[in-house]
Amino acid sequence: DRGDKFTYAGHLVMYPSGYGFYDLYGRNSIHQxxxxxxxxxxxxxxxxxxxxxxxxxxxxxxxxxxISDWREPEPDRIKEAPIGLQLHSNAVPQEIQWKGLELETFPEDKLLTVKE
Structure with missing residues (x-):
């Protein structure tokens, strides 16, 4: 709702900066x-x-x-939207890579990678 359909707004998972959740154009840091x-x-x-x-x-x-198990206390802030993968800008050249990226719509309520 920032006037530009390509501007991101909403919940972010921050790693390694912040190590938590961030609400861009909203409340900023919401859980770390x-x-x-x-x-x-x-x-x-x-x-x-x-x-x-x-x-x-x-x-x-x-x-x-x-690392985190958090519930949004303001459900009206939750919106359906695309996801984004981002590398923040910096004064030095950087590179980020992803491998084995899997996305699932309506997954089972079960964490798959937690070590018992």
Whole structure:
């Protein structure tokens, strides 16, 4: 609702900056768990992430560890929209890669990558 159909607005999962959830053009940082993410996150290496978003609940798993399990307290903010993958700008050249990216519409309410 920013006047440009290509402008992103809504919930973001932030990794590695912020290690949590962010509401762009809204409330900004809405949930963070940097200590847990920093323990299991790998810099300059592959990280395995699972994001399960169902209704007002978002769960984020990093390298087999549940980092965040958060519920949106304002359900009217939830909108159906495309997803985006982004690398934030920086003063130095950067590169980001994804592999094995899987998207599922209406997934089962089960985290698949959490280590027991």
């Amino acid at each position: 768990n940097a200590p847990a993410a920093q323990k299991v996150g790998k810099q300059h290496d592959w990280n395995k992430m699972e994001i399960l978003a169902q209704g007002n609940r978002i769960r984020f798993v990093l390298n087999g560890t549940l």
